[in-house]
Amino acid sequence: MDVQKKNVLGDMLFGGAELFLPSVSVDCVIFGFHAGELKVLLLKGKHDPKWALPGGFIYQDENVEEAASRVLQERTQLTGIFLRQFHLFGDVKRTEQKHARRWLEEAGVEDPDSHWIMQRFVTIGYYALVEFEKVNPVPDEYSSECDWHNVLELRNLILDHKQIIEKGLESLRLHLNFQPIGLNLLPKEFPLKDLQLIYETILGKKLDRSNFQRKILSYGILDRKEKQFSGGSHRAPYLYSFNKKKYFKALQEGLNKEW
Amino acid sequence: MDVQKKNVLGDMLFGGAELFLPSVSVDCVIFGFHAGELKVLLLKGKHDPKWALPGGFIYQDENVEEAASRVLQERTQLTGIFLRQFHLFGDVKRTEQKHARRWLEEAGVEDPDSHWIMQRFVTIGYYALVEFEKVNPVPDEYSSECDWHNVLELRNLILDHKQIIEKGLESLRLHLNFQPIGLNLLPKEFPLKDLQLIYETILGKKLDRSNFQRKILSYGILDRKEKQFSGGSHRAPYLYSFNKKKYFKALQEGLNKEW
DNA sequence: TTATATTGTGTCATATTGACAAAATAACAA
């Protein structure tokens, strides 16, 4: 699947019914960290004052996973990012398409009410964790803005996108118990404090520094480097990096096996 | 949604495109326990020698969750069963519809190749845990047999249904760490040994009797009753029942919070 | 040189887990 060759907007407006899998969309909850806050990347529609998750439709010749990956890539320019399916949202009432109708009208589509995009859709939620600084948020063709929003202060979202984000965060919190995170979230080398801050931000609570280090090191997915120039007026911390081999093994097999 | 009034077969053959949500199906992995084995309920097609999961399509006016529930109910006659979404299977190649084509032909559908059911489908996997003895497996209109199969000896399944079952089992094993199970799986009163056997069967390994009881009781979801007539020539075990209030609270909030 | 902030490391009481053993008891056989 060659992502670059796709002209998603044109396909959606005029070729949709044949090119895309009907009834199904993907939405990506892209998490990033900044200033001690957990952020999520949102788009503001040109013809709608509300914010929406980066999402899209699935080409007939495209795996759902690939579609999610394409959406993530289009919006962040990042590749190789860990993306995880967490839930399908399938209620009848979740899609009321007022804004889509207006949007089709203005785009010059005849008889917008019978356009395929006005039909009921179910959507598959994926979440990703990305390095905030590496992302240059770019709106797509039908959006006016693309920006980070604090995950705890979500207002004016379309449809059920607030619930999708909340479910995504809930899933992420659960997955933290048996899945390593951080690989595409931090620079190659980082102090443990930074990783701890990520955990604290996701969980929404403070963790004991000493106990956190003991636990995270016990997973055996980190390699300790030499000290850094801390920059701060205090003892310089060690730098760590993820041992990718062990990291992916842990992703595969899980961190804890309680039973 | 009135389940009884649906004529699924007729709808599928002749009304499909309008009545159902296109491209999406649900499949239920229905687990039961018998003779120390974990079983899954499968259907054998009338026009296909292969076995399939109980599954179906989603009516336009029906939530996905309701569709899964309807499928479960139709096949087992059971209501109020815990059903849990675990994964969406969305690869392009997952649906090759040779058997569907033959099936449409024999059902008298003209031009089967362009029938909506021949198109690509993604499917949402749900799993359920049911009391084996309470289920009277009934084939649907387009199946010749409905029977339990050992989850470790799956042969001749259509499409990716073997992978779906395996993923469902894997999910169930994971969920065991933070989710109570057993409520619709055991009689109202039961000895702890029976619950332990269920855990052992799901996990595929033996557990220490004493430690299992300590752990399961620590969840605080069981009420101890008076002793039973054991029937065996040995000390009679206590009977337990699930405290529904606490059980559902645990379902909601989770059993363990590691972080 | 000293103050300050933050890290590396260690301690310790408590809780949890895994492995196992002793006592209790229902049914059966002699």
Added chain:
DNA sequence: TTGTTATTTTGTCAATATGACACAATATAA
């Protein structure tokens, strides 16, 4: 009636994990 057998209830104990906290080390700035 009594002993045997199987399985349960209950308990023990060492090993490990966790939570709370203490103290020494050290990079920068005053």
